[in-house]
Amino acid sequence: MGKRAKIIAEIERQIGRLEDQPGQCLYYAHHTATILWQHGLPAVIQAGSLQWPRVRRAEDDGQIDTHFAYMWTPTDPESALSVALGNLPEMHVWVGILSSQEIVDFTTRHLRSAAEARGMAWTAADPPRYLWSPAASTPDWVVYRPDRDASIYACTLLKRLFDPVYLKRGWR
Amino acid sequence: MNFRYRDWRIIARFRGLPGLHSSRELRQALLLQMTPTEVETYHRRHRWMIAVMLALAVAFALLMPMSPRLLVAWFLVFVLYRLRYWSIDPITLATKEYNRYLEAFVQQQGETTRQQRIDAGL
Numbered sequence: 252m253g254k255r256a257k258i259i260a261e262i263e264r265q266i267g268r269l270e271d272q273p274g275q276c277l278y279y280a281h282h283t284a285t286i287l288w289q290h291g292l293p294a295v296i297q298a299g300s301l302q303w304p305r306v307r308r309a310e311d312d313g314q315i316d317t318h319f320a321y322m323w324t325p326t327d328p329e330s331a332l333s334v335a336l337g338n339l340p341e342m343h344v345w346v347g348i349l350s351s352q353e354i355v356d357f358t359t360r361h362l363r364s365a366a367e368a369r370g371m372a373w374t375a376a377d378p379p380r381y382l383w384s385p386a387a388s389t390p391d392w393v394v395y396r397p398d399r400d401a402s403i404y405a406c407t408l409l410k411r412l413f414d415p416v417y418l419k420r421g422w423r
Numbered sequence: 424m425n426f427r428y429r430d431w432r433i434i435a436r437f438r439g440l441p442g443l444h445s446s447r448e449l450r451q452a453l454l455l456q457m458t459p460t461e462v463e464t465y466h467r468r469h470r471w472m473i474a475v476m477l478a479l480a481v482a483f484a485l486l487m488p489m490s491p492r493l494l495v496a497w498f499l500v501f502v503l504y505r506l507r508y509w510s511i512d513p514i515t516l517a518t519k520e521y522n523r524y525l526e527a528f529v530q531q532q533g534e535t536t537r538q539q540r541i542d543a544g545l
Contacts, residue, residue, distance in 0.1 A: 295442070295452045295455065296439075297455065298439075347455040352451065354455070386459070387463065410441070
């Protein structure tokens with residue numbers, strides 16, 4: 252088993268203990284970053300917006316919503332309400348590996364069910380169980396857009412919740 | 424607020440990147456925060472810069488073979504490369520952004536203080 256396969260298996264084991272539902276990206280990212288660091292891969296938490304195509308390109312008539320998205324919109328009333336209720340604002344959290352300039356996201360398996368739960372039909376190909384790809388060449392039409400404020404927000408929460416090794420300077 | 428240089432740790436915190444160990448890691452993390460187009464532009468400009476500097480280094484080597492002045496010329500080429508690199512360096516760009524942010528913040532603070540003094544009749 253290669254190193255990457257070993258890491259993936261370990262992350263799968265960890266996130267298998269979480270609830271199998273959307274809306275857990277902060278925890279998925281936490282476990283992913285922790286395991287990457289344990290394997291000597293320096294990783295950073297990235298947070299911001301994610302847009303994933305829910306229809307095929309051929310179906311784009313210029314009118315329909317082509318993507319299912321978690322958009323970082325902190326001033327949006329819905330996001331403010333979500334924060335007031337003790338949840339995250341609308342945003343997405345994933346992990347970036349510094350040395351290889353790759354992004355890792357294990358929440359992609361939930362995108363389709365999350366979209367369908369909101370009444371959005373999904374006619375595009377199913378998203379993979381996880382995404383581990385170079386940041387500069389994500390799959391066609393897939394957009395990960397990190398944001399400074401979102402990243403600070405996610406890191407502050409993770410620091411408070413877990414005080415994780417990957418947020419400590421001088422750890423290695 | 425005229426300090427152009429900032430410690431990389433300050434920039435790392437500003438960009439929401441705690442846990443890094445060096446400016447090299449910060450540069451990699453900042454590249455991860457860029458869009459694919461920005462990353463491509465960065466790499467393209469960097470490759471060009473290296474190509475031009477290598478061409479200059481080779482030209483000097485041909486013009487002054489085995490001369491002690493060649494070392495000086497190569498050193499100057501390296502200095503020129505570093506100066507040019509600053510224009511595309513993700514840390515330099517993030518530092519500029521931080522300085523703009525700080526300047527706006529200080530101005531806003533000053534304005535708030537001024538308004539408070541006016542309101543208090545001072």
